[in-house]
Amino acid sequence: MGKGRGKGKHGVGVDSMPTPPDGGWGWFVVLGSFLLHVVADGIVYSFGVFYMEFLTYFKGGKGETAWVGSLVPGVTFLVGPVTSALTNRYGCRSVTIVGAIIAAVGFILSLFAPNIYYLFFSFGILSGLGFGLMYLSAIVSVSHYFESKRSFATGIAVCGSGIGTFIFAPVSNLLVDEYTWRGAVLIEAGIILNCILFGVLFRPLVVKHENADREYDEEKGKQEEKEKLMKKPAESNGVQYTDQQGDLPDIQKTGTKDTLAIPNKHLQNLILQNDTNQLFRSEGAINNIASKTLSASPSKQSFNRQTSTQSHLTPSSGPMYREDIFYSGSLINIPQYRSNPNLFITSITSLPDVIPDDQDQDWCLFRCLGLSPEMRDAIRQMMDFSLLKDVIFLLFTISNICTSIGFNMPYIYLPDRAHEVGINKTDATFLVSVIGIANTIGRVVFGWMADKPWVNRLMLYNTSLFICGNATALSPLNDSYPFLIGYAAVFGAFIGVYVGLTSVVLVDLLGLSKLTNAFGLLLMFKGLATFIGPPIAGWLYDGTGSYNIPFHVAGTMVAIGGAMLYAIPFVQKCLGRKPPTDEIELSAPREEEMKPLSA
Structure with missing residues (x-):
């Protein structure tokens, strides 16, 4: 099995995970x-238009007013783990629809704002929550449908x-000029509601079970099979359960110890093979057989804890059960995928490791909130702070914090800066449009x-941020x-690299x-960094009366974020760390694996 492959408490078999079609409805x-x-x-990145209106209407300071704009993207990022849990439980479609409704409600409630502090909640937090639900779902839905064509x-x-x-x-500028900022916010709330229709397109993939699985389920449900498995010929020194046809493992009971003797051919069925369904089909068969034949055994509970039987095999197809769900590049760039796609997908389709009962008490909040297994697993995966002990990841995290402050x-x-130096409002707003179209070209x-093998992606990432930061820091010169x-x-x-290549660089490093x-x-x-970045810049303006210092500071932070990553190699x-390879191990059974398994 592949490195990093594990099974959680509420396991999922590879055969219960849908196969991405790499096309079809995916488009x-x-x-x-x-x-x-x-x-x-x-809407989020054009907030600069509303920022100028809020400054005039509410007569607040620039730092105070900037909180409205920083809360939206800040909350969008911050609710990522919660959104992942909801997506894993309810799917991308439902989460996107709910997010669109919440964001639109936040905009509508903003119409009644008596002061800037009211907008902190309605426009900032509530709408940011809605955008956060939509943002992650939009990423996950595409990754769920594509593998080899994922990058494209x-x-x-x-x-x-x-x-x-x-x-x-x-x-936004046109709407504000025609209908004031309240009318513009109301119209944009209606535009946001159209995201419900976009979310409807995120149709969940359906797991298609193989014929062999269906036949096995039918046979398993037959009364004659149950009677044969539960048949217990008596012996003088114990009880022996024997498979009459030789297709099932022998389960013997001697004294107080249960022994599951699995023949060589059954162990071979447990080896990971190219047929990704075979592993879990064979394992499930043996576990179910064991649970049935030991139903009368005094040590049943001990055996079930060690083998994690039927509850462990509860089928689920939550997208977060794939370790590559946030990987934005094409899987064909990973050597193991090129050599054996089925085997690679099997190795990355997993859950967090089993949490011991004593450690699971730390997550008692999960039980208090009544969270489903899918939501618990997703939050555990995304909120494991032990990764902060990794020096490489810690360095990358500090870099991201610096960049987010100035982003x-x-x-x-x-x-607003352009408007202050005498540029008319329409031309000043067009500067944000220039950022947008350049961002599109840069991402492409x-x-x-x-995706090219001759490109060092870490150096591309670092250099882009360094250039972007220096451009911002030097922009007040003219x-x-x-x-x-x-x-x-x-x-x-150049800032497009910050969003587009983050997951790719993370895989290269970790x-x-x-x-x-x-x-x-x-x-x-x-x-958290996005929360404080714009307000700090606003307070610097309030203290200096100029945008020069805020842009110098913001650009320097982004440049530092890029420069510090040059130290990673x-x-x-x-x-003494080598680049991760995510190797997939495929080995034959050893002699110790051929011995009976004791409970």
Whole structure:
């Protein structure tokens, strides 16, 4: 079995996981994800238009008003683990629909805002929660439908973010001019509700059981099979249960110890093979047989705890049970997938390791909230803080925190900065559109480059952030409109790497088995950093009366976030760590595996 492959308390067999079609209805899923990115990201990243209106209407400070804009993306990232749990339990379609409704309600409630603090809850927290539910579902839904074509499909979907920013910046400005900010917010609430239709396209994949599985289930349910399995010929020194046809393992009871003697051919069935259904079909058969034949045994509970029988094999097809669900690149770039796709998928389709009963008490909140097994497993995967002990991941996390502090600065402040130096409002708003279209081009180009074997993706990631940060830090040197357009284009193109290549670089550094855990923790830290970034810049303006210092600070933080990652190869060398390979082991049974299994 592959490294990192485990089974959780509420296990799932590979045969219960749907096979991504790499096309078909998947292209409608891509369309829905693309349109959802257009609307959600387009509205979020065009907040700079509303920021100028809120400053005028509520007469608040720039730092205070910036909280509204920072809360939306901050909450969107911060609720990532919760969204993953809900998606694992209820599916992408349901979570997206609920998210669209919540975001729209948040916008509608903002119409009644008497002060800026009211908008913190309605426009910031409530709408951010809705966008967070939609954001993660839009990513997961595409990955759930694609494997070999995933990079191309994901690239199309996320391009909606840049296109949406390009469209909604002037549209929001037009709506504000025609209907004031309240009318614009109401109209955009109606646009958000269209995401319900996009979410409907996220049709869940259906598990298609093989004929052999159905035949086995039918035979298992027959009364004559039950009678044969429960038949117990008496002996003087104990009880022996024997399979008359030689197809089932012999289960013997001697004294107080139960012994499950599995013949050689049954052990061979337990070896992971190219047929991904075979492993769990054979294991399930033996476990079910064992549980039935030992039903009268005094040591039944002990045996069930060690073999994790029927409850362990409860079928589920939650997308979070795939370790590669957040991987945005094509799986064909992974050598193990190219050599044996079925075997690779088997190795990455897993649950968290079994949690001992004494340690499980730490998660008593799960039981208090009545969370389902799927939700518990997803949260455990994404919120395992032990990964912070990894120096490489800790360095990458600090880099992401620095970058997130300066990431949203241009989206919020660039229009107001341009307007202050005498550029008319329409042209100032167009700077955000430039960021959006450049972002789309950058994601396509850098995504294509990242798939090439001759490209060092970590260096591409580092260098892009370093360039983006320096451009932001140096942008106050000139406030002419052509210069600002050039800055917006550079920022938009290179900042796309921050979102598009994060999961790919994580896999290069940590391996695929740790991606879900790393991605969940990163979302949380990025959300916290996004909370404080724009308000800090606003307070710096309030204290200095100029946007120069805020842009210097924000750009320096992004540049530091990129520069510090250049040290990762050196740290890896000092630690003696080799790049993760996610090897898949396929071995023959050893002699000790041929011995009877004792309970």
